[in-house]
Every structure is written in C-alpha cells, then in structure tokens.
Amino acid sequence: MPNDTDLYEKLTNSERLFEGKIINLRRDEVILPNGRTGMREVVEHPGAVAIVPLTTEGNVILVRQFRHPIGQVILEVPAGKLDSGEDPAACAVRELAEETGFTANTLRKLTSMYTTPGFSNEIIHVYLAEDLIESDKHPDEDEFINTEIYTPEQIHQMIISGELCDAKSLVALCLAGI
Amino acid sequence: MPNDTDLYEKLTNSERLFEGKIINLRRDEVILPNGRTGMREVVEHPGAVAIVPLTTEGNVILVRQFRHPIGQVILEVPAGKLDSGEDPAACAVRELAEETGFTANTLRKLTSMYTTPGFSNEIIHVYLAEDLIESDKHPDEDEFINTEIYTPEQIHQMIISGELCDAKSLVALCLAGI
Numbered sequence: 001m002p003n004d005t006d007l008y009e010k011l012t013n014s015e016r017l018f019e020g021k022i023i024n025l026r027r028d029e030v031i032l033p034n035g036r037t038g039m040r041e042v043v044e045h046p047g048a049v050a051i052v053p054l055t056t057e058g059n060v061i062l063v064r065q066f067r068h069p070i071g072q073v074i075l076e077v078p079a080g081k082l083d084s085g086e087d088p089a090a091c092a093v094r095e096l097a098e099e100t101g102f103t104a105n106t107l108r109k110l111t112s113m114y115t116t117p118g119f120s121n122e123i124i125h126v127y128l129a130e131d132l133i134e135s136d137k138h139p140d141e142d143e144f145i146n147t148e149i150y151t152p153e154q155i156h157q158m159i160i161s162g163e164l165c166d167a168k169s170l171v172a173l174c175l176a177g178i
Numbered sequence: 179m180p181n182d183t184d185l186y187e188k189l190t191n192s193e194r195l196f197e198g199k200i201i202n203l204r205r206d207e208v209i210l211p212n213g214r215t216g217m218r219e220v221v222e223h224p225g226a227v228a229i230v231p232l233t234t235e236g237n238v239i240l241v242r243q244f245r246h247p248i249g250q251v252i253l254e255v256p257a258g259k260l261d262s263g264e265d266p267a268a269c270a271v272r273e274l275a276e277e278t279g280f281t282a283n284t285l286r287k288l289t290s291m292y293t294t295p296g297f298s299n300e301i302i303h304v305y306l307a308e309d310l311i312e313s314d315k316h317p318d319e320d321e322f323i324n325t326e327i328y329t330p331e332q333i334h335q336m337i338i339s340g341e342l343c344d345a346k347s348l349v350a351l352c353l354a355g356i
Contacts, residue, residue: 004251007244007322015301018195018203020219023297025196025203030246033322041198041244045297066185067295068208068218072293073182111337113345116293116300117228117245117252119201119223124345144185146213159289159353167293167302167345174352 005073006033009040022046023120025167031119033075049092050079052110052176053102053129058157061100062169064146067077067158075148075158076166076174078133079124088125100147101137104129110175112150115167125173184211187218200224200259201298212337223300227270228257228346230288230354231280231307237355238333239310240277240347242324253326253336254344255351257302266290274307278325279315282307289352293345303351330356 013029023042032038053061058121062075081094082088091109097103110126139145150158158164164173202222210216212350231239240268244354258273267285275281288304317323328336333356336342342351 004242004324006241006280007251007324009244011192011246020205021217023219023221028246032320036320039199043199043201043297053233055295055297064182064185066182066187067292067300068187068189068206068221070295070301071296072295073181073185075291086343087239108221109235111191111340111348113348114245114248114252115345116298117250117254119247120294120298121247122294122313123248139228142210142214143211146182146185162289165291167291167296167349170291170349170352171288171345174273174348175317 009035009038012037031106041119042123043120045120046084046124047123048079048083049082049088049095049125050077050129050172051092051096051097051127051129052077052172052178053100053104053132054176055132055149059149059151060173061102063099063149063152064148065144074166075164075169077169079168092125092129097135097137098139099137099143099145099158101135102129102132103135105131105133110172113171124168126168126175128176184308185217186211190215192286214323219297221300222263222296223298225260225301225303227241227260227266227268227273227303227305229307229348229354230254230255230273230333230350231274231278231282231310232354233310233327237327237329238351239280240326240328241277242326243322251345253342253347255347257346264344269306270303270305275313275315276317277315277321280307280310281313283309288350291349302346304346304353306354
C-alpha cells in the first residue's frame with residue numbers, strides 16, 4: 001500500500017451556499033499538502049442506486065428519459081436517489097418497480113462508485129436484478145420514462161456508437177457482463 | 179427509433195445561483211410533459227477528459243489523489259478539465275503529461291459520456307493513450323498526485339474488491355479492454 005499521507009488536505013472553513021431539492025452546494029477552504037490554502041466547491045448529493053434488470057431471455061430493460069441538464073433524451077439503466085436513511089438494496093427494489101414495473105426476486109450488488117469525486121460526494125450503488133416479475137410501473141410525479149428492452153448485441157452496438165452515453169449505465173452494464 | 183416527443187421539458191425561467199472556480203449552479207423552471215411546472219437544479223461544468231495510458235508491457239498508469247468531496251484518497255485514470263475552447267484530444271495530451279509525465283504518440287477516442295445527467299451537464303471524453311514516452315510531470319499548483327503502474331490482473335482485482343470506485347475510471351478501463 002503506497003503512502004498517502006503526503007496527499008491529504010485539511011478542512012479549515014466551510015461556507016454553505018445553497019440548499020436545494022436534490023443537491024446542496026458548499027465551498028470549503030482547505031490546507032493543501034504544500035501548506036498553502038485552497039478552495040474546494042462541493043455538491044452534496046444523497047446518493048443513488050443503479051440497476052441492471054436482466055430478463056430470463058438475457059435481455060436488459062433500459063429507460064429512456066429527458067435529462068434537463070444536458071437537454072437530451074437518453075437511454076440509461078433504471079436508477080434513482082436514496083431516500084433519507086434508506087438501505088441501498090431496498091432503494092434498488094423500489095426504483096426498479098417505480099421506473100419499470102418489475103420486481104426482482106434476485107438482487108446482486110456489483111459495486112459502489114463515485115460519479116464525480118472532483119466536485120461531488122455522489123455515490124451510486126450498482127445492482128444486477130434477475131428473476132423479474134412484471135407488475136405496474138408508478139414513476140415519481142415529475143418523472144416521465146419510457147421502458148425499452150434490448151439484447152446484449154444491441155447494447156454492445158449502442159456502446160460502440162456512443163448512443164449509450166451515461167456513465168453509471170456503462171459501468172453497470174460492463175460489470176453485469178453484458 | 180421510439181417516439182421521444184412525450185418526454186421533453188420546456189424551459190420557462192432560469193435563476194443563476196453561484197459562479198465558481200470550477201462549477202456554476204443555476205435553478206431552472208420547466209414545463210413538464212404533463213403540463214405542470216417543475217424545478218431543476220443544474221451544476222454547470224466545463225467538461226473533462228479521461229485517459230487510459232497503456233505501457234508497451236500492457237500495464238496501465240493510474241493516479242492516486244485526495245478527493246476533498248469524498249474525503250478519501252482514491253485511484254483513478256489520469257483526467258482533467260477542459261480549458262475554455264480547448265480541443266478534447268489536445269486536453270488529453272496535456273493532462274496526461276501534467277499528471278503522469280508521459281506523452282502519447284497514439285491517442286484513440288473511446289467514447290464521450292455524461293457523468294451525472296440528472297443534475298449536471300459534465301461530459302467526459304475518454305481516450306486510450308499508447309506508445310508512451312516519459313518526460314517530467316508538472317501538475318497544477320493545487321494538484322498533488324502519485325503515479326502508479328498496475329497490471330491488468332491487479333486492475334481486475336481492484337474492480338472486484340471495490341478499490342477502484344471512480345465511475346469515469348471504470349468506464350475507461352472497461353472500454354479500453356483492460
């Protein structure tokens with residue numbers, strides 16, 4: 001294990017700038033490893049889950065939705081934010097049902113990852129969902145989502161073409177072995 | 179191609195909340211597909227590149243650094259923000275040299291992806307860098323980075339164990355075929 005002690009920064013001040021519906025923003029003052037002062041902008045996020053729902057035929061359920069920050073409709077794996085204090089696995093079951101209408105009898109954790117550790121603390125817990133049972137989907141009132149099913153070959157092609165361009169989805173599909 | 183027109187939101191107002199060193203924050207009011215009004219918090223980011231530097235031996239150069247938002251030292255592929263108007267490929271060459279001291283004679287684009295399309299417009303352009311030539315590294319004055327070289331087997335193990343937990347790095351290593 002390499003020596004990391006030469007890399008750490010020490011927090012000396014923190015200014016809260018914004019408290020939002022989904023994210024908060026703060027600006028921290030830190031002492032850098034060379035003793036100088038630096039400023040770090042931090043987006044606070046509650047954390048999230050992403051799910052690869054695999055059908056018995058070996059196909060994957062993806063969701064298509066408009067993402068306002070990028071002004072585009074894109075394809076992603078089902079995903080959603082953690083409610084306060086919510087267990088990530090329970091969140092994965094809930095979000096899968098809300099966005100796709102499917103319940104999973106088998107849920108396997110693939111990894112947990114930071115999406116943007118340079119400016120945010122968002123962590124996404126990634127799951128593979130199998131043995132799916134269909135029921136009704138019931139998205140949040142401000143979510144508008146189309147559900148679509150793709151074969152592994154179609155997914156490979158959309159990764160190569162760049163149509164699949166959402167980082168969490170790329171990680172999730174890769175770690176699921178799709 | 180499915181019909182996306184039922185998914186789009188229409189911008190009706192935008193409030194600028196913060197202009198920072200790295201990110202800006204705004205809050206937009208939108209008309210949702212059902213005609214109701216919604217609020218969207220948007221973190222504006224200049225975009226970035228991530229690079230998988232592959233040595234002639236088939237090993238990968240990773241960087242270890244402290245990430246203040248998550249309070250941890252983590253391993254990542256070399257990466258960095260685009261300067262204003264900068265070509266992504268030129269940025270990849272520059273960041274690779276700054277963070278690792280290596281220049282690449284062969285650079286291949288792997289994909290472009292959105293890290294967090296739910297709350298930010300950050301796009302990361304991902305490159306594979308080969309035919310490396312070593313020179314001096316010269317990180318930014320507020321960057322403190324250790325450079326380390328790993329075999330593909332070590333990287334697989336760190337993906338399975340969760341030690342490699344940075345989303346852009348996981349995508350980049352996967353698409354590079356590591």
